[in-house]
Amino acid sequence: MSMRKGKALQEKEKQAQTEVQEETVPTESAAEERPQVSGNGAPAQETSDIDPKKIIVCEDLVKIYKTEESEVLALQGLELTVDRGELMAIIGNSGSGKSTFLNMIGGLDRPSAGRLFVDGRNLFKMTERELVEYKKSVVGFVWQNNARNLLPYLNAWQNVQMPMMFSNAVKDKKTRALELLELVGMGHKKNSRLNQLSGGEQQRVAIAIALANNPKLLLADEPTGSVDVHTGSYILDVFRELNRSLGLTIVIVTHDRQLSKKVNRVVAIRDGKTSTEFIVRQNLIENLDAVAEFEDPHDEYAVLDRAGRLQIPREMLDELGVEGNRVRLLLEEGRIVIEAPPKEEEAS
Ligand code: ADP
Numbered sequence: 059m060s061m062r063k064g065k066a067l068q069e070k071e072k073q074a075q076t077e078v079q080e081e082t083v084p085t086e087s088a089a090e091e092r093p094q095v096s097g098n099g100a101p102a103q104e105t106s107d108i109d110p111k112k113i114i115v116c117e118d119l120v121k122i123y124k125t126e127e128s129e130v131l132a133l134q135g136l137e138l139t140v141d142r143g144e145l146m147a148i149i150g151n152s153g154s155g156k157s158t159f160l161n162m163i164g165g166l167d168r169p170s171a172g173r174l175f176v177d178g179r180n181l182f183k184m185t186e187r188e189l190v191e192y193k194k195s196v197v198g199f200v201w202q203n204n205a206r207n208l209l210p211y212l213n214a215w216q217n218v219q220m221p222m223m224f225s226n227a228v229k230d231k232k233t234r235a236l237e238l239l240e241l242v243g244m245g246h247k248k249n250s251r252l253n254q255l256s257g258g259e260q261q262r263v264a265i266a267i268a269l270a271n272n273p274k275l276l277l278a279d280e281p282t283g284s285v286d287v288h289t290g291s292y293i294l295d296v297f298r299e300l301n302r303s304l305g306l307t308i309v310i311v312t313h314d315r316q317l318s319k320k321v322n323r324v325v326a327i328r329d330g331k332t333s334t335e336f337i338v339r340q341n342l343i344e345n346l347d348a349v350a351e352f353e354d355p356h357d358e359y360a361v362l363d364r365a366g367r368l369q370i371p372r373e374m375l376d377e378l379g380v381e382g383n384r385v386r387l388l389l390e391e392g393r394i395v396i397e398a399p400p401k402e403e404e405a406s
């Protein structure tokens with residue numbers, strides 16, 4: 059190993075240590091407060107109850123950020139399940155809780171209440187040590203900010219080998235790293251450093267890095283947020299190809315509705331709660347490549363939580379002229395109709 063790599067390794071180890079320390083200190087006390095019951099008061103079910111086909115099972119997930127002055131309810135009972143092998147997108151306005159959710163799944167932060175299982179593991183019950191192992195081997199992360207993905211003083215090839223240094227799973231790290239670079243179409247730039255690569259190329263290297271330890275789940279937080287539309291579209295194609303060829307489960311957070319057209323399922327989060335799901339039309343499933351041509355290839359569904367609650371988009375309520383917190387519900391010939399309340403009722 060060269061001197062440079064030796065130093066880089068030390069830095070990474072140092073970084074990994076501080077990461078562990080930073081997380082151990084605040085979460086240890088949080089662990090005591092953490093309720094071991096689900097949001098509806100039922101005892102937390104065991105892992106054995108989880109359908110093995112589901113890689114992510116998230117029920118009534120709550121995350122509260124406490125600061126000196128205030129408490130922020132970043133997730134307010136989020137419900138979402140993801141099948142193994144799925145390629146899906148999460149959309150939502152800024153501040154709706156997308157990153158918070160991804161950080162919970164990635165084991166970077168602890169949820170406050172609810173249930174969260176990833177790959178059959180209960181994220182509420184994991185010890186700090188298990189969490190470190192989980193982050194190393196189960197999930198791969200791609201960030202919007204390349205500085206968070208890549209070490210600038212290493213070339214692309216060395217960057218991809220970096221996460222493998224902490225694992226004994228891969229024998230020939232150099233060969234494996236090159237294979238991964240080729241997989242994302244970056245083999246020819248293996249000797250380039252961060253500043254010699256375009257934003258899109260950096261993002262592709264970042265994907266190769268995230269794949270280094272062969273994760274079961276790839277999480278990407280606004281991976282196309284810093285690149286132009288064309289590059290963003292290409293990066294999404296890389297994700298699709300990885301999903302298709304490796305069967306890898308991929309969850310992408312994006313604010314770009316245009317890009318989200320390229321996946322089978324899009325889940326919209328509003329105010330920390332799943333609000334709407336867009337599922338690709340049945341007749342288009344076999345032909346996702348053509349999907350981008352369509353105005354919108356998805357059918358839209360409102361999401362019911364387990365208590366039967368759903369969110370109605372503000373725009374729809376405004377359109378109806380609903381101002382207070384009441385609406386009328388009528389069951390009519392197989393439909394549920396929502397009406398603005400009559401004026402006099404509002405006054406009472
Ligand atoms: P998004 O990724 O959808 O833009 P985030 O998940 O980053 O949204 O944030 C959701 C809410 O939680 C926001 O109101 C944000 O200000 C708050 N939040 C996120 N992280 C923290 C934190 N570490 N401390 C306090 N509040 C936070």
Ligand code: MG
Nearest residue numbers: 156157158279
């Ligand atoms: Mg975010």
